[in-house]
Amino acid sequence: EPEVTQTPSHQVTQMGQEVILRCVPISNHLYFYWYRQILGQKVEFLVSFYNNEISEKSEIFDDQFSVERPDGSNFTLKIRSTKLEDSAMYFCASSAGTSGVTTDTQYFGPGTRLTVL
Amino acid sequence: SQQGEEDPQALSIQEGENATMNCSYKTSINNLQWYRQNSGRGLVHLILIRSNEREKHSGRLRVTLDTSKKSSSLLITASRAADTASYFCAYPSTSAAGNKLTFGGGTRVLVKP
Numbered sequence: 606e607p608e609v610t611q612t613p614s615h616q617v618t619q620m621g622q623e624v625i626l627r628c629v630p631i632s633n634h635l636y637f638y639w640y641r642q643i644l645g646q647k648v649e650f651l652v653s654f655y656n657n658e659i660s661e662k663s664e665i666f667d668d669q670f671s672v673e674r675p676d677g678s679n680f681t682l683k684i685r686s687t688k689l690e691d692s693a694m695y696f697c698a699s700s701a702g703t704s705g706v707t708t709d710t711q712y713f714g715p716g717t718r719l720t721v722l
Numbered sequence: 723s724q725q726g727e728e729d730p731q732a733l734s735i736q737e738g739e740n741a742t743m744n745c746s747y748k749t750s751i752n753n754l755q756w757y758r759q760n761s762g763r764g765l766v767h768l769i770l771i772r773s774n775e776r777e778k779h780s781g782r783l784r785v786t787l788d789t790s791k792k793s794s795s796l797l798i799t800a801s802r803a804a805d806t807a808s809y810f811c812a813y814p815s816t817s818a819a820g821n822k823l824t825f826g827g828g829t830r831v832l833v834k835p
Contacts, residue, residue: 636821648765648810648825661815661822696765700821709814710755711823715764 607631609714611697617720618687626682626717628697635702637680638711639672641665641693648696654680655702687721694718728811728826736834741798743829745811746791752814754787754794755823759808768796768809801833 610629618624630637639651652662654672671683680699684691694716700709728745735741745754753772757765771778771787771794778785784797798805808830812823 647827650822650824653821663822709821710767710770712767713765
């Protein structure tokens, strides 16, 4: 069964460093998302991406964050200058977009645990 | 209080018993989805119920949706130790972009063998 994959599974970085989290969405999906979950807290929406542009973003997704679909398969989240509070599990998700965007199932990857020291 | 609240926050049951958890929300929704998360792992989609549906089954899972009360419930029947996980409800926004999911705080379920 097709699945969303993410790499790396765990990333440790120093405060102020740039990190790129990578995702390979399900191949025929059209909508892509990033969420994060700080330890012990709710899963929070960061950004959605469709047709090579951001369709929606949250307050969390400030100028330090960017997303890109550099080729036909990868979807990346870049944090330019990491802060301690960016430590979290980051989930990529994708949805097909065929049954109407608001009724689609979103399929999540296994997550990347980001630790900022 | 925050939207997408589950209760109880934690549930401990014996294998073979049923587990019921509830989710309340505050806005209008097109659908509501339930996800499972094993400790420190990814989110696994369990079931999606649309706003015009009242009940849906998938294997040992039964989900109900009451849009008048803005609430949903997830029932796991004949629970197994492998059902030990956190369960989250989530629903998409109804804006034009319309696709971000809002998650509840989750119910931690422990099934004791």
